[in-house]
Amino acid sequence: MKCRHCNTELRNVFTDLAYSPVSNAMLSREQLNGPESYYPLKIFVCDNCFLVQVDEMEKADKIFDEEYTYFSSFSKSWLQHAKDYVEMMIEKFGFDQKSLVLEIASNDGYLLQYFKGHNVPVLGVDPTANTAREAEKKGVRTIVDFFGSKLAKEYLLENGKRADLIIGNNVLAHVPDINDFVKGMKIALNAGGIITMEFPHLMKLIEECQFDTIYHEHFSYLSFFAVKRIFENQGLEMFDVEEIPTHGGSLRIYAKHKGDTSKAISLRVRDLIQKEKTEGIDTLAYYQGFQARVEKIKYDSLSFLIEEKRKGKKIIGYGAAAKGNTLINYCGIKGTDMIGFVVDASPYKQGKFLPGSHIPVVSKEKIAEHKPDYVIVLPWNLKKEISGQLDYIREWGGKFVIFIPELTIF
Ligand SMILES: [Zn+2]
Numbered sequence: 001m002k003c004r005h006c007n008t009e010l011r012n013v014f015t016d017l018a019y020s021p022v023s024n025a026m027l028s029r030e031q032l033n034g035p036e037s038y039y040p041l042k043i044f045v046c047d048n049c050f051l052v053q054v055d056e057m058e059k060a061d062k063i064f065d066e067e068y069t070y071f072s073s074f075s076k077s078w079l080q081h082a083k084d085y086v087e088m089m090i091e092k093f094g095f096d097q098k099s100l101v102l103e104i105a106s107n108d109g110y111l112l113q114y115f116k117g118h119n120v121p122v123l124g125v126d127p128t129a130n131t132a133r134e135a136e137k138k139g140v141r142t143i144v145d146f147f148g149s150k151l152a153k154e155y156l157l158e159n160g161k162r163a164d165l166i167i168g169n170n171v172l173a174h175v176p177d178i179n180d181f182v183k184g185m186k187i188a189l190n191a192g193g194i195i196t197m198e199f200p201h202l203m204k205l206i207e208e209c210q211f212d213t214i215y216h217e218h219f220s221y222l223s224f225f226a227v228k229r230i231f232e233n234q235g236l237e238m239f240d241v242e243e244i245p246t247h248g249g250s251l252r253i254y255a256k257h258k259g260d261t262s263k264a265i266s267l268r269v270r271d272l273i274q275k276e277k278t279e280g281i282d283t284l285a286y287y288q289g290f291q292a293r294v295e296k297i298k299y300d301s302l303s304f305l306i307e308e309k310r311k312g313k314k315i316i317g318y319g320a321a322a323k324g325n326t327l328i329n330y331c332g333i334k335g336t337d338m339i340g341f342v343v344d345a346s347p348y349k350q351g352k353f354l355p356g357s358h359i360p361v362v363s364k365e366k367i368a369e370h371k372p373d374y375v376i377v378l379p380w381n382l383k384k385e386i387s388g389q390l391d392y393i394r395e396w397g398g399k400f401v402i403f404i405p406e407l408t409i410f
Helices: 076-093 112-117 129-137 149-158 178-188 202-207 224-233 267-279 290-310 322-330 365-370 380-389 391-396
Strands: 012-020 039-045 052-054 101-104 122-125 163-169 189-200 236-244 250-257 315-318 374-377 399-402
Touching (some): 012 290, 012 322, 076 112, 076 380, 112 122, 149 178, 236 267, 290 315, 380 399
Antiparallel strands (some): 012 039
């Protein structure tokens, strides 16, 4: 297999999580009786451009199908994050009713609704029909398709309007053809326009051993170093970057056309590249040793579960997100003997079953009925929000557990 960016043969394995089903493919009760598809989950690092990427597998259109059940608006903290971003961007760059804001992977309109609230025209692009329908209900016009150079040419140039702001939150890592995706943004961006993208920072993933953020929907794992190079290749230039706390540590990058001299390049761009290089981001040594740390988390997690189950404790999970599925499948947990059920706030997930493990997903009310001794917070990045909401488990002596970056009981 060749590097998605620079076409160099991929020779170096970063981590190998064996094989698992597609993380977001929740199962219905009927599907439990049928066969299930498993795919390898092996991640490589390119020794030329240092883009960390998944081995070639499942086509993107199969992953983001009609059944895709992630609705951004179900996370209160994510909504607040979107709202704060919109306020900041309007104050800083002054978008108004003459601007056009384009969001790629606009989901259910969770973010564009706030621009609309300021009378700024918006357009969403998202391949998932059921989330797009929710967006339309909020008045957010949405093209149901994958974004790339073809779509940018067809829809945007034909309409004669380029975007003054292109946003992509948690989409860059999901794109199979990252070069074409960035090329599409170059085409769709107005002269003097801005691109901002947020994505989990590879440096954080490695630092905190966040291996459960590795799943089939993520085609690459991004450092600032690698992304800067990919953008520059398409004639786009970074002019600012922020390190933000979302998803366990993300970057928000700001890009512009290379020829656009109206924006000063922040020192933060140089500083972050320097910081990554000091860590060794452009050396293979930096990526080695990750696998051994991943395996230690597996052994610690399973030891905890086995010991506590031997004592007869009741253990459940919270948060039926992709993260939890990577961890559960990598640990080889099947059925309900270790983790009795998983609670999730989304009504679209309740009544379904986790892929691979077939653990049932139920509503929050089940916690008070069942009175578990331990609640494993699977999306560890939301541990404060979730443990705050479920603080009542302490009434019967219940405790919270996270497995990453290390086994912690609190
Ligand atoms: Zn490469």
